Amino acid sequence: xxxxxxxxxxxxxxxxxxxxxxxxxxxxxxxxxxxxxxxxxxxxxxxxxxxxxxxxxxxxxxxxxxxxxxxxxxxxxxxxxxxxxxxxxxxxxxxxxxxxxxxxxxxxxxxxxxxxxxxxxxxxxxxxxxxxxxxxxxxxxxxxxxxxxxxxxxxxxxxxxxxxxxxxxxxxxxxxxxxxxxxxxxxxxxxxxxxxxxxxxxxxxxxxxxxxxxxxxxxxxxxxxxxxxxxxxxxxxxxxxxxxxxxxxxxxxxxxxxxxxxxxxxxxxxxxxxxxxxxxxxxxxxxxxxxxxxxxxxxxxxxxxxxxxxxxxxxxxxxxxxxxxxxxxxxxxxxxxxxxxxxxxxxxxxxxx
Amino acid sequence: xxxxxxxxxxxxxxxxxxxxxxxxxxxxxxxxxxxxxxxxxxxxxxxxxxxxxxxxxxxxxxxxxxxxxxxxxxxxxxxxxxxxxxxxxxxxxxxxxxxxxxxxxxxxxxxxxxxxxxxxxxxxxxxxxxxxxxxxxxxxxxxxxxxxxxxxxxxxxxxxxxxxxxxxxxxxxxxxxxxxxxxxxxxxxxxxxxxxxxxxxxxxxxxxxxxxxxxxxxxxxxxxxxxxxxxxxxxxxxxxxxxxxxxxxxxxxxxxxxxxxxxxxxxxxxxxxxxxxxxxxxxxxxxxxxxxxxxxxxxxxxxxxxxxxxxxxxxxxxxxxxxxxxxxxxxxxxxxxxxxxxxxxxxxxxxxx
Numbered sequence: 001x002x003x004x005x006x007x008x009x010x011x012x013x014x015x016x017x018x019x020x021x022x023x024x025x026x027x028x029x030x031x032x033x034x035x036x037x038x039x040x041x042x043x044x045x046x047x048x049x050x051x052x053x054x055x056x057x058x059x060x061x062x063x064x065x066x067x068x069x070x071x072x073x074x075x076x077x078x079x080x081x082x083x084x085x086x087x088x089x090x091x092x093x094x095x096x097x098x099x100x101x102x103x104x105x106x107x108x109x110x111x112x113x114x115x116x117x118x119x120x121x122x123x124x125x126x127x128x129x130x131x132x133x134x135x136x137x138x139x140x141x142x143x144x145x146x147x148x149x150x151x152x153x154x155x156x157x158x159x160x161x162x163x164x165x166x167x168x169x170x171x172x173x174x175x176x177x178x179x180x181x182x183x184x185x186x187x188x189x190x191x192x193x194x195x196x197x198x199x200x201x202x203x204x205x206x207x208x209x210x211x212x213x214x215x216x217x218x219x220x221x222x223x224x225x226x227x228x229x230x231x232x233x234x235x236x237x238x239x240x241x242x243x244x245x246x247x248x249x250x251x252x253x254x255x256x257x258x259x260x261x262x263x264x265x266x267x268x269x270x271x272x273x274x275x276x277x278x279x280x281x282x283x284x285x286x287x288x289x290x291x292x293x294x295x296x297x298x299x300x301x302x303x304x305x306x307x308x309x310x311x312x313x314x315x316x317x318x319x320x321x322x323x324x325x326x327x328x329x330x331x332x333x334x335x336x337x338x339x340x341x342x343x344x345x346x347x348x349x350x351x352x353x
Numbered sequence: 354x355x356x357x358x359x360x361x362x363x364x365x366x367x368x369x370x371x372x373x374x375x376x377x378x379x380x381x382x383x384x385x386x387x388x389x390x391x392x393x394x395x396x397x398x399x400x401x402x403x404x405x406x407x408x409x410x411x412x413x414x415x416x417x418x419x420x421x422x423x424x425x426x427x428x429x430x431x432x433x434x435x436x437x438x439x440x441x442x443x444x445x446x447x448x449x450x451x452x453x454x455x456x457x458x459x460x461x462x463x464x465x466x467x468x469x470x471x472x473x474x475x476x477x478x479x480x481x482x483x484x485x486x487x488x489x490x491x492x493x494x495x496x497x498x499x500x501x502x503x504x505x506x507x508x509x510x511x512x513x514x515x516x517x518x519x520x521x522x523x524x525x526x527x528x529x530x531x532x533x534x535x536x537x538x539x540x541x542x543x544x545x546x547x548x549x550x551x552x553x554x555x556x557x558x559x560x561x562x563x564x565x566x567x568x569x570x571x572x573x574x575x576x577x578x579x580x581x582x583x584x585x586x587x588x589x590x591x592x593x594x595x596x597x598x599x600x601x602x603x604x605x606x607x608x609x610x611x612x613x614x615x616x617x618x619x620x621x622x623x624x625x626x627x628x629x630x631x632x633x634x635x636x637x638x639x640x641x642x643x644x645x646x647x648x649x650x651x652x653x654x655x656x657x658x659x660x661x662x663x664x665x666x667x668x669x670x671x672x673x674x675x676x677x678x679x680x681x682x683x684x685x686x687x688x689x690x691x692x693x694x695x696x697x698x699x700x701x702x703x704x705x706x
């Protein structure tokens with residue numbers, strides 16, 4: 001039996017999205033128990049879920065809002081649904097927690113309550129994006145760390161490999177280092193040094209390092225994992241969201257121009273629906289907070305029930321396949337590489353432009 | 354009369370793309386002369402263009418290939434079509450140059466031959482991306498500078514403003530600083546300091562600074578200009594290209610699944626064509642190399658004649674509207690801000706996270 005703690009209050013929609021998602025999720029998985037964390041009066045309306053034998057309400061008096069600063073969330077709201085949900089992992093009552101709340105607050109609380117794994121300086125946020133191969137590319141970091149060192153990027157690579165190996169059952173997944181060109185001489189000083197660390201890790205068998213990749217490789221699916229610092233990852237993710245929204249808007253506009261284009265849309269409807277389903281970002285909802293002593297998943301704040309259920313599924317897969325053990329053993333194995341400084345000789349042969 | 358030097362040999366296609374583009378461009382603009390730079394024997398086939406009274410062939414014996422290193426392009430191929438085209442500006446024979454060749458080589462040669470403007474440390478590459486408002490957002494830098502300081506970002510903002518003001522005839526265009534959140538406390542140390550410099554420039558009337566923007570704002574069209582370092586800009590641009598290609602591929606696949614979907618595609622054809630035209634990246638071809646003592650435009654390497662003609666049009670607009678004078682006067686005006694260090698008091702009130 002897998003037990004997941006659900007922050008039922010988080011996100012733009014709250015219980016009206018999270019509880020129907022819980023109901024659907026329970027229906028799909030017989031080996032799941034849910035701890036429904038939140039204000040009991042706010043959850044009472046969903047008696048079918050609340051009274052399910054595989055559910056238990058865990059009361060929390062407060063709610064972290066989307067506008068709360070990290071400071072307020074961490075120091076002032078000690079009985080928030082977000083914090084109580086994460087505490088369930090710490091207390092051994094749940095194997096994973098899921099929240100659609102404020103990302104900064106979630107990361108700060110998770111880090112404070114659970115602490116980072118041995119050998120990890122900073123936790124990272126990893127998500128999946130659909131790719132042209134029909135699969136998904138796992139990208140990290142997505143905003144938790146804006147100033148990264150080469151060692152941080154190596155840690156992200158190791159953690160991302162563990163995530164994909166455990167949750168997607170893909171052995172020895174390939175890792176690409178996001179850069180502005182394929183050649184090893186490309187990129188900033190940090191990226192060039194990270195390239196050396198990643199190649200070293202590939203040589204010792206700790207990573208399946210593909211080499212440098214570029215922005216378009218995320219969607220081509222060139223590698224299973226793409227590693228970057230949080231600033232770059234966040235910009236790439238949001239730029240992609242913006243472009244997808246613009247394209248969707250243009251398609252709608254073009255089809256609604258006249259009676260003739262509307263008729264064309266009617267004929268094309270089944271195709272457009274199939275297309276829409278294929279690029280539906282809700283199917284990729286559920287980012288992993290990696291590097292913590294516990295499994296925490298972040299749902300998009302605007303997630304509806306369909307999307308939130310996908311975040312629950314990500315947490316379930318990670319717990320079932322013992323992601324935490326996998327991350328821990330991989331990190332322990334790669335520890336000498338992560339802590340050991342790159343000697344100047346490793347950087348020899350890389351000209352500075 | 355505007356004279357543009359065209360590197361006819363550059364790009365994946367070469368003369369078969371550049372010369373038809375020149376022919377079409379001459380037909381559209383009566384006040385243009387072209388210097389066709391390249392190997393005379395390679396250009397001979399297009400007698401209609403070559404013999405046009407408003408064209409003159411300027412011979413160059415060598416060609417910079419896409420694989421040539423900057424070193425080779427700069428030191429070994431001194432009579433390349435790329436270099437000879439840029440030299441036409443230096444010699445006063447042309448007001449602008451356009452090339453579809455290797456970006457790194459073009460930037461290095463342009464910088465070496467023309468030098469940077471007074472007050473500019475590093476030239477930047479600026480391009481336009483379509484936005485949801487039906488216009489275009491100018492983004493810079495796109496890869497020329499992977500490690501940037503806050504002062505560089507301010508220079509990019511000033512140069513980008515001049516480009517949009519001159520080429521797009523938009524007075525006082527708005528500038529956004531690409532970041533991971535809207536709040537001033539967000540981002541790396543460099544970005545936070547750049548925010549201070551940009552706000553100072555707004556206070557002195559040198560810039561119309563909007564504030565921080567996020568990746569999706571590029572395609573929303575929140576600001577006329579988005580400023581970022583070359584690493585981030587390159588990744589955002591390429592990720593967008595990758596996503597657009599994936600979406601295009603999915604649409605094609607879905608419409609070609611069966612006889613019924615193909616029929617749907619037939620009915621939707623006019624709409625899909627209109628949509629395709631709207632997001633056609635060829636219409637946005639032609640990136641400006643800003644900060645040099647001369648106007649140099651870079652066409653995409655894979656540009657066909659239609660796309661290359663758009664790059665010629667960008668160069669023509671910039672020359673006609675005296676972009677160089679505008680950049681120079683704006684830079685001169687903002688010089689005290691660019692050179693002056695940010696005092697600690699300016700950074701006061703920005704908490705470090």
